[in-house]
Amino acid sequence: xxxxxxxxxxxxxxxxxxxxxxxxxxxxxxxxxxxxxxxxxxxxxxxxxxxxxxxxxxxxxxxxxxxxxxxxxxxxxxxxxxxxxxxxxxxxxxxxxxxxxxxxxxxxxxxxx
Amino acid sequence: xxxxxxxxxxxxxxxxxxxxxxxxxxxxxxxxxxxxxxxxxxxxxxxxxxxxxxxxxxxxxxxxxxxxxxxxxxxxxxxxxxxxxxxxxxxxxxxxxxxxxxxxxxxxxxxx
Numbered sequence: 001x002x003x004x005x006x007x008x009x010x011x012x013x014x015x016x017x018x019x020x021x022x023x024x025x026x027x028x029x030x031x032x033x034x035x036x037x038x039x040x041x042x043x044x045x046x047x048x049x050x051x052x053x054x055x056x057x058x059x060x061x062x063x064x065x066x067x068x069x070x071x072x073x074x075x076x077x078x079x080x081x082x083x084x085x086x087x088x089x090x091x092x093x094x095x096x097x098x099x100x101x102x103x104x105x106x107x108x109x110x111x112x113x
Numbered sequence: 114x115x116x117x118x119x120x121x122x123x124x125x126x127x128x129x130x131x132x133x134x135x136x137x138x139x140x141x142x143x144x145x146x147x148x149x150x151x152x153x154x155x156x157x158x159x160x161x162x163x164x165x166x167x168x169x170x171x172x173x174x175x176x177x178x179x180x181x182x183x184x185x186x187x188x189x190x191x192x193x194x195x196x197x198x199x200x201x202x203x204x205x206x207x208x209x210x211x212x213x214x215x216x217x218x219x220x221x222x223x224x225x
Binding site: 004040041042043044045090092101102103104105106107 | 119146148153154155156157158161201203213215216217218
């Protein structure tokens with residue numbers, strides 16, 4: 001099992017560009033989520049999904065879109081990148097039942113200039 | 114929203130020393146989790162706690178779910194250089210994984 005796979009590992013964007021961060025899991029997990037990690041801020045929830053076709057906003061959703069057309073994939077879209085979106089992004093998944101712990105990918109380091 | 118206060122923010126210790134870090138909250142949680150993050154990687158689950166008062170070990174690591182359900186601590190005994198990393202606590206209230214709240218992390222440095 002690969003677990004949670006994120007691509008790319010690194011990305012540099014110019015302000016105003018768009019891009020999609022990919023996340024795939026092969027554990028048949030119902031719940032998937034995106035976090036951003038900034039120095040001194042810990043992990044903050046951007047968007048999450050409790051199953052295919054269902055998404056919802058987390059703590060810091062502005063500037064990001066998500067969709068969940070399959071159980072395996074949960075891409076995160078930046079429609080118009082801003083320097084404030086420079087961060088490390090983590091995708092995580094869990095079986096979604098009760099208190100199941102999250103499994104994290106290895107992250108995408110995004111720099112917006 | 115719910116917040117976790119994790120302390121200390123950073124620790125510099127000598128190899129062989131014991132380490133203790135904790136998380137507190139004004140809210141009650143049903144689950145406490147402890148994760149470790151190494152440079153360039155995502156957080157990895159170390160210990161999960163599901164019941165107030167629960168004390169669980171994973172090798173040299175021991176974590177406890179506070180009786181009040183508002184706190185948890187993690188101890189590392191006889192630290193070694195590979196313990197270096199950032200340790201995060203996370204608390205989960207009622208509901209699913211979307212209710213998980215993370216502390217800001219404790220950065221551990223171990224000098225050989």
